Amino acid sequence: MERITAVPCIATHRRVTLKAGATLLQAMTDAAGGAGAWFDLTDMPVETLTFVRPARAPDDRHVAWYSAETVLTDAIVLQAGAHLGRRDGAAFAHVHGLWSEKFGPHHAGHLLAEATVLSVDHVVDVWVLDGALLESAPDAETGFTLFRPISTGPVVSPNAVLATIRPNILIDEGLARCSEASGLPIKAFKGLGSLIGTRLNRQPALVDHATEVLLTGDKGQGVIAVGFDGPAVTGDLAPGSNRVCVTFEVLLLSQPT
Structure with missing residues (x-):
């Protein structure tokens, strides 16, 4: 898959x-x-x-x-x-x-x-968006009904890419692979999903095996995250330390926001 x-x-x-x-x-x-x-x-x-x-x-x-x-x-x-x-x-x-x-x-x-x-x-x-849409469908791997990107028509000169990243992929590596697949000079990431815990630079980690996450800023590093208990945390993701839990959905833009 x-x-x-x-x-x-x-x-x-x-x-x-x-x-x-x-x-x-x-x-x-x-x-x-x-x-x-x-x-x-x-x-x-x-x-x-x-x-x-x-x-x-x-x-x-x-x-x-x-x-x-x-x-x-x-x-x-x-x-x-x-x-x-x-x-x-x-x-x-x-x-x-x-x-x-x-x-x-x-x-x-x-x-x-x-x-x-x-x-x-x-x-x-x-x-x-024109040319792509997130559509929900049952997912056998996770047991959830998840968004997946589908094409809604031909796109002559794309300026963005709509993508999903599956479980256990490092989120920073996944975003880099999405950027490479787009063939565009990506300037901003808009996305959300779940991670296996959330590990931040110079801050205590959320250790719950599922955390809900929103990307903040344009670089795909800043997040708001929350686990099973306790308050939300905000900060920058520690590189190479955060894997997707269920799914991550992201819109990559070739123009700054």
Whole structure:
């Protein structure tokens, strides 16, 4: 089985308004016009926010699972990233990041876009994709239903590549291989996924065997990560020390953001 799948595409940057009163999933779908996309979500007020964290697996078929849902009210998404794709023929989003209730502690993990509602109109950055899309399908290796990049049509002059990295690949090596496969001068990485623990430069490691991670910055080194227990950590990944747990999904851009 191929450990890395990379599909060339055209990514068009836009500033769009996500509408108050809509779920985050519907607001992103409307803003992207039904296309696949990556969203940067920063300082975004929400009426309700529903999320889960990684948790121990309830069976022997999965390396990890999800915690019970936590619902916050009058909250703010401090920093998150979202892949918008398709599942069972309908729009579906994979969102990781950092958030809090007003004056409350910070939380991190996997945000449920279909169960999170915006409280005000909010302007965000989006990269709308032409020629590629993340589509969910059952994955025999992990036992999960995972996003995978598919081609949606010919691309004459790609400026980006949409890719997934499979379990046990070192994340820095995986990103380098995605860059090589693209044949483009990659300037920025937008992505999220899970790692087997998270080891950071000059900081204590998260040792849980599954951590939820968002890439931050453009170089693919900075992360927000959270494990089974305890607070989120932020910092730069220690080189050669972090392997993909279940999957990692990344949009590689040949233009700086």
